[in-house]
Amino acid sequence: MKIEILGVGCAKCHKLEELVRAVVGDTGVSAEIIKVEDIKKIMGYGVMTTPALVIDGEVRIAGKMPTTDQVKSWLTVK
């Protein structure tokens, strides 16, 4: 699983990364976590507001923080 955290380095972007790493650790999901800070790459996803979370190429949320349960379900429910 490829997880991308889109953000240019603000506090919410860091919180999202912490949350995702914690959920990945808790669930034991095998995932590659990548931080994307390049604004051109971020906009390449059509994302206009950050932080945003991309899982296997699909943007799951943008502009707000997800809950722990949301991230868990995105990582574990096929």
Added chain:
Amino acid sequence: MAECCGSGTKLIYACSGAADVGEIADRVTRKLRKEGDFLMTCLAGIGAGLSGYVQSAKGADENITIDGCPVACARKTLERIGVTPTSYILTDLGLVKGESPVSEKIVDLMCEKIKKAKGSKTVQERTITGGCGCGGKC
């Protein structure tokens, strides 16, 4: 340019329809974007169901649609994904579909009417400080 932290993000979309009023809607939207009050993004991306556009609309503080006529394709495109935008329809603001030659004068007039209808609050509302553009809320 993408907005950081999701604070105060106002996204604007044009119907960009084939009629004269659709073209004016497109130009009005681009002019409002250039004035710096809104971030313009692609209505077609939402229509295509592209996740980045859909999630950005859902995560924005406000979505604004500029439609040329009452068919309101832009507004309805947003409503299909469960987002209720602030809607402006140029025929409601005085234009007549098929009888509105595209001109800078009409574009300027429509921009003024939209800003007046919106209360001209957007510039004051959007405070940008610090390096991330979040208005100090992050």
